[in-house]
Amino acid sequence: MPELPEVETLVRELRPHLVGRRIQRVVLYAPRSVATPSPAAFVRRLQGQTVREVRRRGKFLWFVLDRGAWLVHLKMTGRLFLREDPAPDPHARADFFLDDGRVLRFSDVRRFGRLYWVPDPAPVLGGLGPEPLDPAFGPEALAERLKGRRGRLKALLLDQRVIAGVGNIYADEALWRARLHPQRRADRLTPAEIRCLWRGLREALAAGLRHHGTTVQWYRRADGTAGEHQHYLRVYGRAGRPCPRCGTPIERLRIQGRSTYLCPFCQPLV
Template identity: 50%
Template sequence: MASVPELPEVETVRRRLAPVLTGHSFARVQIDDARLTRPFDPVEVARELEGERVQLVDRRGKYLIVRFESGRALLIHLRMTGSLRHAQHGDEQRGDEEPDPHRRAVVTLDDGSDVTYRDVRRFGTWLLLEPAEVDTYIDARVGREPLDAAYRAKHLAERLEKRRAPIKAALLDQRTVAGVGNIYADEALWRAKVHPLTPASELTPDEVAAVHKGMRESLRAGVRRQGSTLRDYRLPDGSSGRAQDRFEVYGRAGEPCRRCGTPIDKIRAAGRGTWYCPSCQVLRGYAASSSSSRPSRSRRQSSV
């Protein structure tokens, strides 16, 4: 099962890159794949990046934001399979190693070290934004940062109140809240005891509060887990443990719920594989109906 980087994975990349990049300038930039910067010319983007000095490495949801002292920012989205690797001696392409066919870009820093970007499926993006564009660009695409101390249940409630889509789909929408993907949406809803197909606007205030809390807890757990495997971590397949050991519901179909022992069920919601506990997470209004009505409902909803 492919696991796409979500907030915890990107946060881990951020923490690893921050000490490497902060205070250093991009001495030389080589972008080998025009898809990475399109519609902009990769050679031109590389030239623009050269000489920029990094002020801080930031993150919003799944966006990695390399903020430069000039006020410009390089917005990196890893999408499916993007990863960044730092090599102390910039020896990635020297010596007798075969050149990496999935390497898309290399940034050589002013201390001679390299940061290499590789991406097997090539959905990742690099976008250089001018100072005035940075915040408006990001605000238009992603909602609030769920791990911010100032992020409250009322902020989530505001984004859900007019949404008739299932809560799972609403959480996957990056404008609802930044950085939650398929794994952490399921984890959050299990913690909150909310069925993934519950229409978002029908959640009670208590349920919204529980989803808010569940989301923050599962994301924090994800950040801690990533942190513990930081040393040899490589996105996206550097998962050393088995998924079913690391998550409460995600990837655990047929295994007992850790709260009540009921086998975890897998359905489709928002077009994605969705794991939940049929006993802890009951769909209101469907509780008394036969279980055979549920799959057809999920199929119908996922196709729209």
């Protein structure tokens, strides 16, 4: 599933092409992709509107319109990319025809992605935790989010109510950077370990953003090309390969049904 760096990459790449553009027509091929309102109302609400801003909140793309907000959650296989024409695509779920002749296409192989039009995004986005790359999100803010929580670190990092935008890849990368085992209990971290986790989160996410996201399978940038961060991952997907820090073979565990990668030497369960 695209995470913060992938969604932010899309936002940055789409912003200069979409801000100020008018959505002339919407063709919806998969009504079930619309979460709210009804599919017919979704089309009516978007047609004729101008995109005023392109933002991100957690893993959501957020298009500020003349009236209301258009939200997109890509889920596992969703893609948004610009095309000069609506060429045939068996996985196309919606086409948004712009006033400059181009088409913004939403494609989704697994059909899990969701489209929203809402008068106010707060009911959809309001439950998300803080943004980990926000300058105001320091070690103290992370400590406050983890305070009194007995949960395991990996599960808490994946909980969008605790911190927004982190998923499986960057949780593993952040924990490796912080030298923390994914199954450590949050309420047993020392202040120094919380600072290491905060730094690891920011470094892992910033690296993914610097390389335009991680393409393991489905994610693509706004022009349809792959990201590059998969070539720079430290532990994710590297089971059996040497840890880049100590040389110990990376291990793969299953935690809550998710593949989890770690170095057993650098990240002991203490």
